[in-house]
Amino acid sequence: MLRTAFRALNTVLKTAGLKLERASADFDARPEDRFSRGLMVEELAAGFERWIRAQTLFTPAPMSALTELVDRFYHDWxxxxxxxxxxxxRLNNLLWLCLLARAYEPKVIIDSGAFQGASAWALALGAPxxxxxxxxIDLSxxxxxxxxxxxxxxxxxxxxPDWQPxxxxxxxxxxxxxQARRLIEAADRGVGLLIFDDDYPLTSFHQMAPSPNVLPKIEFLLSPHLKDLQTLQWRYGGKLHTWTAEGALLENARRRIKATERLPFTGLTTNIMQTPYRLVVPQ
Ligand SMILES: C[S@@+](CC[C@H](N)C(=O)[O-])C[C@H]1O[C@@H](n2cnc3c(N)ncnc32)[C@H](O)[C@@H]1O
Structure with missing residues (x-):
């Protein structure tokens, strides 16, 4: 009965390009046996461990009992x-925020874009x-x-800023x-490690660009293809948007990157397909 009503409603909504969907949360479907959950947690911990050993961006604090830490994080999340x-x-990226905060041992953390409070929660958990x-700009x-x-x-x-050099x-x-603006602001203020979400390359930024104000991305600074006065046009929400590269501004921001790295993709371990963060050490 309910299913029939649901279908009938969706037939009507479809004419307006809309669709009613059942509300769901990440991991409503999840492993419940110890073996599968343990394997997932171990794989997440091992992925971080491999990365932290190989990276050269900063000297990490020693981290013991990583699997237990990831398991506790998963439980709390x-x-x-x-x-x-x-x-x-979402889960994978929040876990990396927590582990990066643990490894970097910062005195101060800046979380720009609080939204529902997830990133602040994960960062604080990693560096109590x-x-x-x-x-x-809107904490509601x-x-x-x-x-x-x-x-x-x-x-x-x-x-x-209330920190010391x-x-x-x-x-x-x-x-x-x-992100070029954020990079310059952070470099000027002596921030040592930057984590960027939503850093998309020239080929795929469109879905996450409701306005030109979100450009350029860090990927744009790193691209050998973007030239001075190159104009990008894209459609978002039915509207055509335009952004023009200003070579001098891009170069100014590029000069503030001392080192940078894209984090590894861990989506297949959890089936949460989020774009891995970009890390930047500014200068
Ligand atoms: C994608 S959400 C942040 C998600 C959150 N960091 C998380 O990990 O779940 C983006 C947020 O940025 C906020 N925002 C927009 N402009 C901003 C600005 N100039 N400074 C700080 N936050 C801003 C929006 O209000 C929105 O809540």
Whole structure:
């Protein structure tokens, strides 16, 4: 009966290009036996361990009992309000935020783009001794305030840095703001390690670009193909958008990258297909 009504409603909605879908959360379908869950957790831990040993961006703190840490993280995340498949960071990326914060041991963490509070939660979990500031121009979407995190309703650039030269500062940018601008701001303020979400190359940024204000991405700075005054045009939400590369601005931002790396893709372990973060050490 309910199924018939659901189908009938969808037939009507389809004429307007709409579709009714059952609300679902990540990992509603999940492994329940110890073997499968253990394998998933071990694979996630091993992926991070391989990466942290091979990377040369920073000297990591020694990390023991990584599998137990990942298992606890997974347990806490399952109980959290951060399992929506849309809008915010999902399991794999949140886990990397937690582990990166643990490995980097920052004194201060900047989380730009608080949204529902997921990234601030994961970062604070990884570095409980750090001062964590979570910024958003609209904090009304917060689902959880993590204890010890300071939530600030403004752009981070309006905040007076309270750290000293030499302090380890980590910043996570997931705020849909031009990444070249964020890179320069963070470099000027002495941030030591930057994590960028939504860093897409020239070939695939379109779905995540509702306006030209989100450009350029870090990938644009690294591309050998983008030339001065190159114009990009793309369709989003039925509207045509345009962005033109300004060579001098791109070069200025490019010069602020000391080292950079894309994190490995771990989607097949969890079937959560999120784009891996980009890390940048600025100068
Ligand atoms: C994709 S969500 C962030 C998701 C969150 N970091 C997570 O991990 O789940 C992007 C957020 O950036 C916020 N935002 C937009 N402009 C901003 C700005 N200038 N400074 C800080 N946040 C901004 C939006 O309000 C939105 O809540």
């Amino acid at each position: 399952l109980q959290s309000p951060f399992r929506s498949p849309t809008g915010g960071s 001794a750090a001062r964590v500031y979570s910024f958003d 979407q917060l689902k959880r305030r993590t204890s010890g995190v300071r939530y600030i309703e403004e752009d981070w650039i309006r905040f007076d 030499g302090d380890r500062v980590l910043a996570y940018f997931d705020d849909h703001v031009d």
